[in-house]
Amino acid sequence: MAEPGEQLPEEVLALIFCHLPLRDRAAAARVCRAWAAAAICSAVWHDTTISCYCEREGMLPPYLSACLDHIRNLRLEFDPSKEPSRRMATELLTALAGRTPGLRGLRLECRGEKPLFDAGRDVLDAVSAICRAARELRHLDLRRLPFTLDDALVLRAARGCPELRSLFLNNGTLVGSVGPGSVLELLEACPRLCTLGLHLASLSHAALEVLAAPDRAPFALLALRCACPEDTRAPPLPNEAWAVLRRRHPGLVVEVELEPAMPAESVTRVLQPAVPVAALRLCLSGDSAGPVRFAALHYAATLRALEVRAAASAELDSALELLAERCPGLREVHCFCVVRPSVLHAFLAHCPRLRSYTLKLTRERHPWRPTRVE
Known part of the structure; x- marks a missing residue:
């Protein structure tokens, strides 16, 4: 046989x-x-996903030892609240830092609850070791890491990973500890960086100027999360600076997330008319109709996706109808409150490129599933 x-x-x-x-x-x-x-x-092993929370404890390190040199893009999933899962993830990252300088992409995804008062120092030290060793690293995604990221990690990436093309630091932490100075050094050290995710407080006028420099490589995506107290106190970025950046990079896409921590006066500082907003996610404790109306008036040429989590109101319905009329390029709209029938009709009538929507006319049990447009 x-x-x-x-x-x-x-x-x-x-x-x-x-x-x-x-x-x-x-x-x-x-x-x-x-x-x-x-x-x-x-x-x-070139593109590998490792789920530490479902693999057998102790199996990963010996089996992976012969394969680490072949991993180029790794998505690592683990549960920080479960010690075996967490230890397996940190040991793997540490081993990877010691074995393979050829890593190109790293994406960390945490599942489960983060333990209270957990700074994640073990995980962050392992990520820092990767940045120190992987000189060819091009993509680093920390959006699903629940720990507060700091200047030391960003500076390690700036000094150890000159080939970076994308870096996402816009995670769900409630404390913004990455200063504008670190981001500025990152941009100067990584001239090919074309995709960047940040908390608003980490971005500065000087960073926009660096991105708009004549010799800068084309910049494609800027994802801004506004969710922590530092974001609410961040100085406004001049509309003129956004206009210059947009002229320098006509293909630039900006994604904006506004969370409940943002008061109304801070929202108006963030949503400048010249920002080429393509995706807008609103989860505000106050007025949502105003930002939706602002988007309808200023982002008609660029807006492709809108998500709103707010209480139902006639003002919000009117703002959504205006947005539908003025933004024919919309591909997704998701509103997690009941809307009147005219809102749904407006999007179906005025947005021919619409592919997915969540627009409920009656209250239903959550989770609400989006409707696909065939």
């Missing part, structure tokens, strides 16, 4: 194994020599 590995070429086996979770790859590698060779080849 032929060995299983003789039935299929190694490249076909590798294509199959790259879709398996780690423990199944480990099981496949123990079947025979041919399967073992296919299970550890570089094609299997």
Whole structure:
């Protein structure tokens, strides 16, 4: 009887194994020599997702040791509230920092609850070690990391990862500890950076000027989260600076998230007319109709997605109808409160590119599912 590995070429086996979770790859590698060779080849590990909260404790480090050098893009999922999951994630990151200088992309995703008063120092130190070792790192996504990010981490990325193309620091922390000076050094040290996610307090007029410099590589995406007290106190960024940046990078897309911590006066400082806002997410404790109306008047040419979490009101309905009439390029609109029928009719009539919407006419049990437009 032929060995299983003789039935299929190694490249076909590798294509199959790259879709398996780690423990199944480990099981496949123990079947025979041919399967073992296919299970550890570089094609299997180039783009890898590791879920530390569902793998067997103690299995990851020994099995991965032969494969770390092949990982180029890693998405690492773990639960910071469960010690085995957390320890496995930090050990893997530390081992990765010591073994592979060829890492190109790292995305961390935390599931579950963050323990109270947990600064995440072990995880952040491991990420810092990656930034120190992976000189070819191009993409670092920390949006799903629940710990407060600081200047030291940003400066480590600036000094250790000159090839960075994208960096997301706009996570859900309630404290903004990344100062504008660190971001400015990051932009100067990483001239190819074209995608950046920040809390508003981390962005400065000087950073906009650096991005608008004549020799700057094309800048594509700026994601701004406004959710912590530091964001509410951030000085306004001049509309003229946004206008200059927009002329320098006509393809620039800006995404803005406004959370309940933002008072009305801060919202008006953030939403400048010249900002090319493509995605606007509003979850405000106060007025939402005003920002929606502002978006209708100033972002008609750029707005592609809107999300509103607010109490139902006639004012909000009117603002949504105005937005539908003035923003024909909208592809998504999601409003998590009951709206009147004329709101739904307005979006269907005036937005031919609409692909998904959440517009409920009657109260339903959550979670509300979006409707796809065929």
